[in-house]
Amino acid sequence: MSALDHNQAPKTRPMSGKRTALVASLDIGTSKIACMIARLTPCPPSEALGGRSHAVELIGYSQIQSRGVKAGAVVDLAECEQAVRQAVAAAEDMAKVRVESVLLSVSAGRLQGQLIEAAADIKGGAVTSADVSRVTSAGMHHATGEGRTVLHALPISYSLDGVKGVRDAKGMVARQFGVDMNVVTADTTVVKNLMLVVERCHLNVEAMAASPYVAGLSVLTDDEADLGAAVVEMGAGTTTIATYSGGRFMHASGFALGGQHITMDLARGLSACIADAERIKTLYGTVLTGGSDAHELMSVPSAGDDELDVPQVVSHATIANIVRPRAEEIFEMVRDRLADSPFAAEPKARVVLSGGASQLTGILELATRILNRPVRT
Template sequence: MATQRISRVFGAVNIGSFRISAIVAGINEVGDMVVLGSGHRASQGIKRGYVTDMAAATYAVRDAIDRAEKMADTAVQKVWIGCSGAGLASRIDQFDAEIGGRRIEQEDIDQLLISARDVIQPDGRMVLHAQPAQYRLDGAHGVGNPKGLHAERLGVDIHIMLAEGAPIRNLTEAVQNAHLEVEAVVGSPIAAGQACLSPEERDLGVALVEFGGEVTNVAIYEQGMLKDMMAIPMGSADITDAIASAFGIRRFQAERLKCVNGSAIANPTDHREMIPVNAPGEEGTGPIARHADDKNRIPRAELIGVITGQLGSLMEEINKALKTMRFTGQRGKQVVFTGGGAELVGLADYAQAAIGKPVRIGRVPHLSGLAEAHVKPGFSTLAGLVLYAAADPVDIRAMGRSHTRTVKLGGMGMVGRVHQALREYF
């Protein structure tokens, strides 16, 4: 079977506190997304989503993209960046215009969006996205495309993603120093939602919890768009640190215990099961753990106790965030966990009991060519970045640069149009 030709290529880098991952993907001639290469490495120079060491962060980004490019046998010059920290915030702004009952044309929609730029008030922060989420006709919500319909008044809901300017500039510079151009910085709740949530879930209402290494983002989707979000400065790395502190061991040992033997659900046999602190072949190295036997093994029950203790604190914060964002009653039906922390065994059952709502684990959608190692919740944002890029979302800030303005001609109409042309071109 002949290899299908790739018409467009996308590169993306997700900059997390635990790992930095990269992907090279393309659209084939039948319109399907094909992953050409992907790679990841341990994060460096990043703390809770913020760059703390520019040189280390740049090296990690370059290494991750090199691995993806080598696998893809394709080099990329531009990348989309995924960001989970930097003070992300989300809001919906509204704008309305009189139509006068006539049939809505594409020019009316374009002019509405251009005029809607004036409602964006960043309040000293940086705007990452400013996108039309849905339209309103005479107060009726949920219109996807108003072209061809009649209305007295046409409105639009603009989804705006904000972030602190300096941290975003640091992220951008780290990528640019790796000899890459930045196509755009995308808030991770947008990318993860693109990958893990179905259109129906986003319409009915769902809470997306990105359980990352050092940051947990809680985002509320409703009526097809991201309505609100809150960031919690806690993540799976806090569980690792708690294990290391509780047993007096190194972080890498604690991380291995969490990933290999950890669980969010206790079992009656855990008290009788002793698990080795060291990996096979590393016996006799490193410190002896507290409460360990002469073979440096600890009861699995104690490990799970430490894990659930940290999870309990996180679930309290998640519950507070959901209540603050009013994700209750009929709105609050479904919660989806994703991110690297969502790979913990038994998390869905634990979270469902703690939050009191149905919980599922959001996984990476099937993408042709994606490596098996990357078909995990921890790579959902990475996959979502290329899906988001391929969707080619409209940003109202980029509209109107080549847009022909419609000028009503009155007594001085031609003079006004000439004056407008002089202002735009000189």
């Protein structure tokens, strides 16, 4: 297994704007493992998304039920390895290619973003790429605690002789150069075991990325990222948060609570098996109760093995009364983490929900009430 480089996860190498390439991404989640393979083709800036130099053609993908994973972390190496092999093979068969390396997303390991300021004297007068790397590395080292691995060290802005707000300092002249950056870290053990699973499948981990950062790149509009927004990725075993402002990724955090906890609450509350509870959540899960809900009834099979067990009859209101407290707990934890982030300074900025658990009926109204912000999915 390849070692982490000074407690830093692998990073993507710069790619030539004139080169065509294949890229594979892998998401090892609590409920599903997904693999996507795409072909990147150089194209004029007007034909690509903002800030991108290539067009993306999806040529293969797969999604299978996850095994050996709990709260986004590996708990059974052999089971998880087999599931990853199956997901990657299915995507390869569809794309008719074989991949050697993957981009791996990380949602577990108590993701945490930290705003770091670092500065250094400039020897040559003008800021160079080497100066940027030197100051960024110094700040990153300061932010890395015991047992933590750096996933991202992304500059937010630069300063020249104490004057802040510089967007690109390369080539500019100053005596002292500084950088404000968002350093995102995760538990080293979680990161290493995710890498180990992939490498046991004879694949290299080309780079790792925090899943809320990826979600932000996927679902935010340019205006939302510029004006300020938070992405709340509601997964099965984890809920992760990324905040953006001025078009920059400002903060990340996460906790091990998600849609699977709602499923388990339903299984216990209805005395149903987990598969039936998941189906009930998917089809009838709601956090709203109305006048007719008490009279809308459904049959729930018993969790026992005895075929003679009589199914119980429950109302939609009963389901909502089980789902709502856990959903409220999740959004209360989101609210507390947003209050401890730079996002607290933007009280009217929007929250965008993504992930499977965000599909529950009434979740927008509940999130808007608890977070006291405009919310969309």
